[in-house]
Amino acid sequence: MHNYFITGGAGFIGSSLSKRLLEEGNKVIAIDNFCDFYNPKIKDNNVKELEQIDNFKLYRADIRDRQALKTIFEENNIDIVMHLAAMAGVRPSIENPVLYQEVNCMGTQNLLEEMKAHNVKNLVMASSSSVYGNCKEVPFREDMIVDFAISPYAATKKANEVMTHVYHKLFDFNVIMLRFFTVYGPKQRPDLAINKFTRLMLNNEEIPMFGDGSTSRDYTYIDDIVDGIIKSCNYTLNNKMFMKY
Numbered sequence: 001m002h003n004y005f006i007t008g009g010a011g012f013i014g015s016s017l018s019k020r021l022l023e024e025g026n027k028v029i030a031i032d033n034f035c036d037f038y039n040p041k042i043k044d045n046n047v048k049e050l051e052q053i054d055n056f057k058l059y060r061a062d063i064r065d066r067q068a069l070k071t072i073f074e075e076n077n078i079d080i081v082m083h084l085a086a087m088a089g090v091r092p093s094i095e096n097p098v099l100y101q102e103v104n105c106m107g108t109q110n111l112l113e114e115m116k117a118h119n120v121k122n123l124v125m126a127s128s129s130s131v132y133g134n135c136k137e138v139p140f141r142e143d144m145i146v147d148f149a150i151s152p153y154a155a156t157k158k159a160n161e162v163m164t165h166v167y168h169k170l171f172d173f174n175v176i177m178l179r180f181f182t183v184y185g186p187k188q189r190p191d192l193a194i195n196k197f198t199r200l201m202l203n204n205e206e207i208p209m210f211g212d213g214s215t216s217r218d219y220t221y222i223d224d225i226v227d228g229i230i231k232s233c234n235y236t237l238n239n240k241m242f243m244k245y
């Protein structure tokens with residue numbers, strides 16, 4: 001049993017992961033700023049049941065606030081960090097790249113520094129399939145060159161991968177970066193296609209079609225993502241990591 005610090009713990013993936021970890025007897029410390037990227041009431045709802053559980057502790061705070069992170073590390077004996085807090089979404093990042101840079105890059109930098117300061121070196125982190133950009137070769141492989149991001153969001157995730165590698169090399173961090181492909185299932189973010197399609201169908205409305213209908217995309221079910229995250233955390237906790245694609 002371990003103490004997990006989950007950033008973005010009120011979000012879609014964070015709350016689903018927290019639920020499973022708590023069911024398995026772990027302690028979960030979560031941070032979330034309940035930002036309005038989508039309706040924060042959905043996030044309140046995501047944590048409602050979790051907040052009834054003794055082993056769940058939620059900090060309503062921002063990862064850009066270094067002092068808030070410091071307090072969390074001081075008040076809790078954290079074994080491993082699962083870093084999910086981010087501004088997600090490709091299109092909105094084109095509208096507001098500065099915010100994406102501040103949250104995804106500066107927020108992550110704060111987290112890495114506070115982990116270093118408190119000697120917490122186990123980290124599993126959400127990257128994104130968007131780092132593959134317009135790679136033509138399929139299926140994508142982890143060892144492909146991903147230097148050609150095509151959105152500010154993807155660029156911040158690639159930047160996170162690079163910066164985290166620095167902490168692995170310089171400070172012995174044990175890290176796994178997970179490049180999620182669109183996640184679906186209960187509590188899915190309302191901005192994502194399957195959620196939108198379902199809402200339109202339930203309202204008997206037409207689903208707008210873009211392109212010629214020949215595009216394809218990978219989706220991953222939330223329970224499989226949670227399984228994968230937990231396996232990655234266990235691996236990180238039990239193995240000394242080395243650079244590996």
Ligand SMILES: NC(=O)c1ccc[n+]([C@@H]2O[C@H](COP(=O)([O-])OP(=O)(O)OC[C@H]3O[C@@H](n4cnc5c(N)ncnc54)[C@H](O)[C@@H]3O)[C@@H](O)[C@H]2O)c1
Nearest residue numbers: 008011012013032033034035062063085086126180182183
């Ligand atoms: N859902 C997907 O399909 C998908 C695909 C690829 C990558 N990802 C990545 O996985 C992670 C989780 O995604 P999700 O779908 O659960 O998104 P989400 O938006 O539901 O969850 C992210 C959470 O982070 C919180 N947050 C945002 N900025 C914050 C800040 N400055 N300080 C503290 N908390 C903050 C939000 O309030 C939200 O609850 C993200 O890093 C996202 O980029 C998700």
